[in-house]
Amino acid sequence: MTLRVQILKDKFSQSLGLPFKELLPSSVIEQALSELKIRYYRRLFDPIVTLWAFLSQVLDPDKSCHNAVSKAIAYLAEQGVEIPSSDTSAYCQARSRLPEKFLENLFSQVGKSLEEKVEIEHLWCGRNVKVIDGSTVSMPDTLDNQKAYPQPSTQASGCGFPIAKIGVIFSLATGAAIALCIDTLNTHDIKLARNLYQFLNPLDILLGDRAFCAYADLVSIKNRNCDAVFRKHQARKTTMRKGKIIGSSDKLVTWQKPKKCPKGLSKDEFNALPSTITVREIYYYIVVPGFRTEQVSLITTLLDTTAYSTLDIVGLYGQRWDVELNLRHLKTTLGMDILRCKTPSMIRK
CATH class of the missing domain: 1.10.472 (Cyclin A; domain 1)
Incomplete structure (x- = not known):
């Protein structure tokens, strides 16, 4: 043997x-x-x-x-x-x-060992950038899988497959996944993200789309001695009449604490939030001939314009697409969009 x-x-x-x-x-x-x-x-x-x-x-x-x-x-x-x-x-x-x-x-050990090999020249402005996003995976239609990760409510019983939602954080420098969580399909991306913040290291920069741009999350990330670069949530209007202009298409804005406790936060967590936070708002335009010009607004906690210029931050957000490619590679190239295990425990493994 x-x-x-x-x-x-x-x-x-x-x-x-x-x-x-x-x-x-x-x-x-x-x-x-x-x-x-x-x-x-x-x-x-x-x-x-x-x-x-x-x-x-x-x-x-x-x-x-x-x-x-x-x-x-x-x-x-x-x-x-x-x-x-x-x-x-x-x-x-x-x-x-x-x-x-x-x-x-x-899983955690492999991600850490890869990051330890990254040289300073491969970091962004001397700092590690982590990219966050969510996706879904399907699995065999067994009773256990349906109970743990039910199929979409819009589908008739027996006519769909169990689907789980996953949240993943990738290292921009190595391309490796360093954190992952799994939940039911109707879980909002921001709830998955709040389970992943614990895997951030001090001075990390978290890069994500508009789904993660919430007041409480920016505060939580700053409390971990990290920073964030998110696309501005569509529910917030963009106006140049408010805020302090610090550069071309660049300003400092003070956000007020929400009047009501958002879903996903306990009363104690809501009460612990500061009354205001100062963020930096950067906007730019995407012009493609034959298409409508699109304005993109970014929100970041990187307030130092000398260390982090407007162009640097805009260029960094352009690399957010890497997380989409990484997830597509895991799901499509490795054939993991449909998992094959028949129990929730094996699905997670």
Whole structure:
């Protein structure tokens, strides 16, 4: 058994296209197991082999469990050792035994290790930028999945598939996802975002679209010693009659605290909000021949015009599209727009 496990570990760690040796070596996995005090029997599919097999299964065009087990058998056959059964039961049970917290910790560790390798010249104005956005994923129509992530209410029962909404934060410097949360379809993007702010590091800059541009969220981000660059929410009108002009198409504006407690905030959280905040508003125009000229207004907490010029911030918001491309890559290129697991726990994993 020990020989077969070692053969699989060596094969997975050296496989082309699978960066386990650099990003997720066995030493990192063993440390995560030790921190969570996870004990396991000496099986062929121990947590390390199971995790690598699971990841290679997700990356493979053929995402079936049978294909994952067949790969392990092929690796062992090359070495002339005893071949295990081709039945997928042992592998599927091993996947289900992997704790979600274990995978969450590894996910976080990989993102941090990538960011530690980023040189200062790849940062924006010397600071790390994180991009946030939301998306959806579909899954098999099982009773458990429907209960955890119900299908859209506009669809008749039995005529749709369970859908979950995900919120993701990517690092602009590395392109890697560093934080993720999952909830039901009718969850607003801003609720997902509030679950993700805890993963920001001091001095990070959060970049997002208009869905995240809310008074309470700007305050929360500033309280974490971070800054934000969002597109202005459509509910707020743009006028140059208010505010202090600090440059061409650039001004400082004082926002008043909402009169009513917004949805998603408790009374205590609402009462703790300051009566006013000062933000910077930048607007510019997108002119495309043959199309109506569009005005874009940006709201940011970066008030220093010397360190963060108007053009720098406008150029930074242009990179927000990277989050759309990253999500499209995960969902379309990796075939993860429709997940294949039949239980909510495996869907999250």
